[in-house]
Amino acid sequence: MMFSHLEPYAGDPILSLNEAFHGDPRDHKVNLSIGIYFDDAGHIPVLACVREAEARMLAESGPKPYLPMEGSAAMRSAVQELLFGADHEALRSGRIATLQTVGSSGGLRVGADFIKRWLPASQVWVSDPTWDNHRAMFEGAGLTVHTYPYYDATRGGLRFEALREALARLPARSVVLLHACCHNPTGVDLTREQWRALVPVLRERELLPYLDLAYQGYGEGIEEDAFAVRELACAGLTFFVANSFSKSMSVYGERAGALSVVCGSAAEADLVLGQLKATVRRNYSSPALHAAGIVSRVLGDPALRAAWEADVAAMRDRITSMRRALHQALSATRPEHDFGYFLSQRGMFSYTGLSAPQVDRLREEFAVYLVRSGRICMAGLNTGNVERTAAAIAAVV
Numbered sequence: 001m002m003f004s005h006l007e008p009y010a011g012d013p014i015l016s017l018n019e020a021f022h023g024d025p026r027d028h029k030v031n032l033s034i035g036i037y038f039d040d041a042g043h044i045p046v047l048a049c050v051r052e053a054e055a056r057m058l059a060e061s062g063p064k065p066y067l068p069m070e071g072s073a074a075m076r077s078a079v080q081e082l083l084f085g086a087d088h089e090a091l092r093s094g095r096i097a098t099l100q101t102v103g104s105s106g107g108l109r110v111g112a113d114f115i116k117r118w119l120p121a122s123q124v125w126v127s128d129p130t131w132d133n134h135r136a137m138f139e140g141a142g143l144t145v146h147t148y149p150y151y152d153a154t155r156g157g158l159r160f161e162a163l164r165e166a167l168a169r170l171p172a173r174s175v176v177l178l179h180a181c182c183h184n185p186t187g188v189d190l191t192r193e194q195w196r197a198l199v200p201v202l203r204e205r206e207l208l209p210y211l212d213l214a215y216q217g218y219g220e221g222i223e224e225d226a227f228a229v230r231e232l233a234c235a236g237l238t239f240f241v242a243n244s245f246s247k248s249m250s251v252y253g254e255r256a257g258a259l260s261v262v263c264g265s266a267a268e269a270d271l272v273l274g275q276l277k278a279t280v281r282r283n284y285s286s287p288a289l290h291a292a293g294i295v296s297r298v299l300g301d302p303a304l305r306a307a308w309e310a311d312v313a314a315m316r317d318r319i320t321s322m323r324r325a326l327h328q329a330l331s332a333t334r335p336e337h338d339f340g341y342f343l344s345q346r347g348m349f350s351y352t353g354l355s356a357p358q359v360d361r362l363r364e365e366f367a368v369y370l371v372r373s374g375r376i377c378m379a380g381l382n383t384g385n386v387e388r389t390a391a392a393i394a395a396v397v
């Protein structure tokens with residue numbers, strides 16, 4: 001037999017858990033595992049602006065050619081304006097190479113392959129902890145991955161000085177993966193002052209920042225959450241940014257994302273774009289037409305854009321109200337515990353400090369699913385399950 005020597009797949013800590021949730025027959029089950037926004041009824045919303053964009057696409061009923069390797073021109077320029085602002089010097093001078101990718105995961109991986117090919121001596125540093133798939137994707141591209149200090153478990157905050165000192169010791173051209181907002185899994189972000197303080201280190205050490213912007217709009221706002229991207233661009237740094245529409249437009253399965261590389265000049269950006277196209281061709285050839293149609297219409301049509309911004313604000317506000325509700329319920333039942341982190345952490349996730357055995361108990365006894373690292377997706381809470389979830393957590397802490 002050809003494949004009998006294969007190791008059985010241990011499963012993915014997030015995706016396989018989500019599959020297990022769907023297979024659980026218990027009616028009262030609560031899905032706080034995967035980073036997906038659910039509405040108060042527990043459904044993945046289809047935003048009205050996305051429905052309208054799709055209705056227009058259907059009415060136009062055009063042919064379905066392959067997109068170019070770099071994706072749709074309309075989507076690429078809409079992404080640049082969204083991330084950098086229409087008037088940004090880097091955009092006007094043509095020194096940003098942007099590709100539409102297969103989700104931001106596709107972008108992250110294409111960027112990793114590009115780095116392996118063109119900066120083969122570079123190694124990668126990710127935050128401790130980070131999204132599990134970061135390490136898997138960069139290692140999968142053949143790069144060596146290390147961690148830099150990030151989360152302070154005792155205070156539930158950021159180890160900023162340790163982070164800065166660690167980066168200040170890295171070899172030139174090291175790749176530093178940074179979450180632009182709504183850090184996954186901790187919900188702890190750099191403040192604006194901290195981003196500003198990091199820029200000179202990145203510049204002086206000639207590091208190559210790689211921003212992951214998967215939760216734009218879930219922190220403070222769509223514009224506000226692009227702060228790190230714009231700050232690095234204004235400082236004249238060369239860097240990567242992979243951004244996603246999965247969460248912000250609630251279009252997970254459409255695989256809508258992009259990769260942008262801010263370069264030193266327009267000529268350099270042309271070279272980079274060319275080699276990124278070659279990388280795409282070798283991987284998946286070209287990205288998805290439907291995703292491009294949705295994103296370019298929602299971002300490009302003023303009415304759809306305004307509706308989208310309102311929807312993102314509503315999703316963000318609902319998560320904040322769930323943070324308050326969970327905090328209140330837990331503080332009432334277990335006043336000796338400090339649950340303040342539910343209020344201070346931002347975005348979809350909270351890092352609870354629950355141990356793997358506590359997480360297992362929550363799943364087995366209470367049908368409450370969270371990732372074994374203790375990460376909770378707050379967007380899975382709703383007015384119908386938050387009290388029950390709080391009672392379950394109170395029972396295991």
Ligand code: KET
Nearest residue numbers: 014034035103104105131184214244246257
């Ligand atoms: N980056 C981060 C930080 C991230 O959390 C996700 C998805 C992605 C990129 C990928 O997004 P996309 O554009 O859809 O390829 N995170 C959630 C789902 C997953 O693990 O794939 C999660 O952490 O639950």
